[in-house]
Amino acid sequence: MRRGIYVDGQANTYKRLREQFKVHSLHLLKERGSESRTEVVFIIIDSQGTTSAPLVIRYRRAYPHASIVVLTNSRDEQDLVNALAFGADDYQVKPCSERELATRIRIILKRKEEAHHVPGPYIHLDMEARSFEWGGYSLQLTRIESKLLELLVKSQKKITSREQIIHSVWDNRIQATSKVIDVHICNLRKKLGEASNGQLWIKTVTNKGFYLSGSDMKGD
The missing domain is CATH 3.40.50.2300 (Response regulator)
Incomplete structure (x- = not known):
């Protein structure tokens, strides 16, 4: 480079x-x-x-x-x-x-x-078994929250727009508003924070979307 x-x-x-x-x-x-x-x-x-x-x-x-x-x-x-x-x-x-x-x-x-470089937590996502771990802690996630987390992790620290979230999480089947997305992001952010001593992992970029700071994902 x-x-x-x-x-x-x-x-x-x-x-x-x-x-x-x-x-x-x-x-x-x-x-x-x-x-x-x-x-x-x-x-x-x-x-x-x-x-x-x-x-x-x-x-x-x-x-x-x-x-x-x-x-x-x-x-x-x-x-x-x-x-x-x-x-x-x-x-x-x-x-x-x-x-x-x-x-x-x-x-x-x-x-x-x-x-x-700030190393992120180990993440394990098993979507079929609905088993989720964040830094060794088991997470209780709703279906929407689990799909949100999977999307953010797979984006590999790139910004994910609200349009991408609607397409991937809701499959464009409903008209999810910005307020609805914000509520689910807020709930997911809170659960990740509780599993890591209050660390803020989901970052908001004004007028662009969201991204997940450093992580190491393993999915089954």
């Missing part, structure tokens, strides 16, 4: 980095990309006396979820302190090889992935 990285620096620096980063599946963006495409902002400061903090502040606001790496000529400790205080994830003083930079960025991305 190619990881989007925007480089703020001189053109010759961009060219030197591009080939080395490509080996590590790190894709340099020629222009500022959307927030969703940009995983790393790489700030390269070539001019003596230029401080990094203003650039860190600018890109932290533009890309709140991206990692920010600073490469600079400055050996000013206060510049280092300010950059990290305003949101930089790494700060390197030149000289530093392209290979080392690529390795550092890969480590940062790996840590981000590990930090965002």
Whole structure:
């Protein structure tokens, strides 16, 4: 998978980095990309006396979820302190090889992935026997609730729309309203929470639908 990285620096620096980063599946963006495409902002400061903090502040606001790496000529400790205080994830003083930079960025991305991975509970759904387990706890579910849970689990963390729920759970046989869906989602959410110390597993995405956070399903 190619990881989007925007480089703020001189053109010759961009060219030197591009080939080395490509080996590590790190894709340099020629222009500022959307927030969703940009995983790393790489700030390269070539001019003596230029401080990094203003650039860190600018890109932290533009890309709140991206990692920010600073490469600079400055050996000013206060510049280092300010950059990290305003949101930089790494700060390197030149000289530093392209290979080392690529390795550092890969480590940062790996840590981000590990930090965002929350293992979910073990789920066992046997629709025919109407046997349901959530994290080792037996669940007493209605027919609608069991079909809802099966649909959300099989969606594998993708958003399930209300239209998909009506089609899959009610087979389009009745005109289920948003209120009806909300009531069943609320009841199912409560039962899952009771089986996991109040954890909120079913998340709502406004105007889009619902999704189930991390899980490990086994169905018979």
